[in-house]
Ligand SMILES: Nc1nc2c(ncn2[C@@H]2O[C@H](COP(=O)(O)OP(=O)(O)OP(=O)(O)O)[C@@H](O)[C@H]2O)c(=O)[nH]1
């Protein structure tokens with residue numbers, strides 16, 4: 001445990017430090033630890049356990065697995081996030097997961113900008129055994145999304161997963177492009193995209209909160225995946241994201257392999273955090 | 275931002291807005307908060323704040339008529355000085371000199387390899403890029419396509435299955451064909467992955483690089499120290515390139531990595547395009563971190 005010797009004040013400070021160093025953020029850490037001070041018998045072991053329980057409780061509220069409702073065919077997932085966080089790889093993992101559940105999957109190669117992005121997704125499509133809808137490099141991502149969804153409707157495919165180019169949430173033209181892709185899909189299927197999945201890198205600091213807020217503002221985020229938790233970063237930024245935006249955390253990425261995707265578990269995450 | 279906050283605090287201090295050893299703590303607390311919110315590592319913040327305190331007390335800020343301005347200047351100057359000397363240059367030792375790029379997954383290594391090649395070509399050099407990432411799907415193709423875009427030659431991997439083999443052969447070809455700089459893109463990896471860090475050490479042995487650059491994401495949080503130290507201890511860095519500074523991330527990782535490894539930040543990535551590489555300016559970064 002992070003608590004050794006010392007006064008109660010020191011113990012609380014050490015807990016706050018543990019949260020800050022896990023990227024929970026100064027404001028959120030002091031608020032969570034501050035709430036611990038309220039009415040309990042002073043006991044060092046109890047303090048650490050109460051913190052774990054408090055965080056686990058907070059995260060339990062956003063522990064909500066991605067469920068594909070029967071009868072929603074195709075179920076359309078749009079994957080978004082800033083550059084390099086693991087969107088394309090996560091799509092590859094999801095495609096394999098759904099395929100092994102007996103679902104048919106189509107992937108949309110919606111990153112028409114970055115070098116070899118389409119080819120990268122095609123390799124993941126091969127691994128999962130599912131078709132990849134693509135246009136040429138430099139093409140309109142909205143048109144790719146349209147084609148992927150249209151193809152899925154025609155074939156009665158269970159799931160469509162749309163890859164999008166990495167984009168910084170501060171780039172208005174790129175965020176407007178994302179909005180437009182969503183609109184194209186929505187026009188084709190009025191309830192789609194059924195899931196707007198934001199991918200966040202566990203080693204990101206406080207900027208991840210800005211990312212979540214802005215992507216949510218532009219297109220609405222219905223689920224979050226936090227990747228690279230196999231590294232040394234704790235991913236604590238999801239605590240303020242959960243607290244402020246209350247968006248379900250669907251999965252965690254724990255490696256580069258096709259099976260390195262786990263459903264988010266609040267208790268396990270809280271244990272690993274401190 | 276921090277400047278306004280500090281002005282407000284110092285104005286309200288007992289002693290009619292003058293700084294004393296007694297009341298400097300409340301001002302330091304505000305700086306500490308700003309640095310933590312900017313993602314500077316917790317332990318690095320502690321060390322930096324004690325440096326600032328020393329400088330402030332030592333510089334007679336306490337006797338100044340405009341303590342707020344004086345104090346902010348002390349903080350900003352100390353931050354810029356810590357971040358490094360301006361324009362830390364690239365070294366080109368070896369025949370031909372090799373620049374090796376390494377770092378965590380997704381940090382921007384492949385894109386930065388192309389950016390550096392383009393920059394060097396623009397300065398009249400004759401660079402050669404080497405795609406030594408066989409792990410990530412289409413990584414070799416990614417660097418090939420970027421190299422075509424910037425009209426720089428790229429080593430033909432041609433079915434080779436081992437990064438060691440690729441580096442050995444690429445170096446041989448580079449010598450024969452007379453390229454004057456070899457840039458090697460490596461696969462993203464975790465500093466705690468012993469096998470992959472051993473592979474990286476092996477590649478370094480073969481390449482004897484003039485530069486070993488950590489390519490790191492500027493929005494990295496508290497983990498920046500572990501990452502930088504991990505790579506530095508394993509392969510010895512000569513510098514750092516911070517990417518994605520076109521975001522609104524404060525970039526405290528810059529201070530964390532600089533203080534924890536002592537290595538210079540040489541460049542920053544400021545866009546996804548191949549011309550999006552700039553020389554690192556410590557004073558500008560200091561202002562950005564303080565917010
Ligand atoms: N260790 C680890 N690496 C991961 C994980 N998820 C993705 N990666 C790696 O992160 C790197 C970037 O992954 P991509 O899938 O290309 O990320 P992206 O968000 O699609 O990137 P852009 O399309 O360029 O914005 C690759 O090297 C992946 O193998 C994870 O959970 N753990």
Ligand SMILES: Nc1nc2c(ncn2[C@@H]2O[C@H](COP(=O)(O)OP(=O)(O)OP(=O)(O)O)[C@@H](O)[C@H]2O)c(=O)[nH]1
Nearest residue numbers: 083084379380381382383384385462518543544545
């Ligand atoms: N906005 C912005 N994007 C960048 C910058 N540098 C790289 N990128 C983007 O970040 C993403 C990841 O870049 P890569 O070059 O594939 O990263 P990598 O380190 O080679 O990734 P791995 O090989 O998987 O470890 C891509 O979408 C790049 O276009 C930058 O300075 N600004």
Ligand SMILES: [Mg+2]
Nearest residue numbers: 087088111117
């Ligand atoms: Mg991608």
Ligand SMILES: [Mg+2]
Nearest residue numbers: 383384407413
């Ligand atoms: Mg790469």
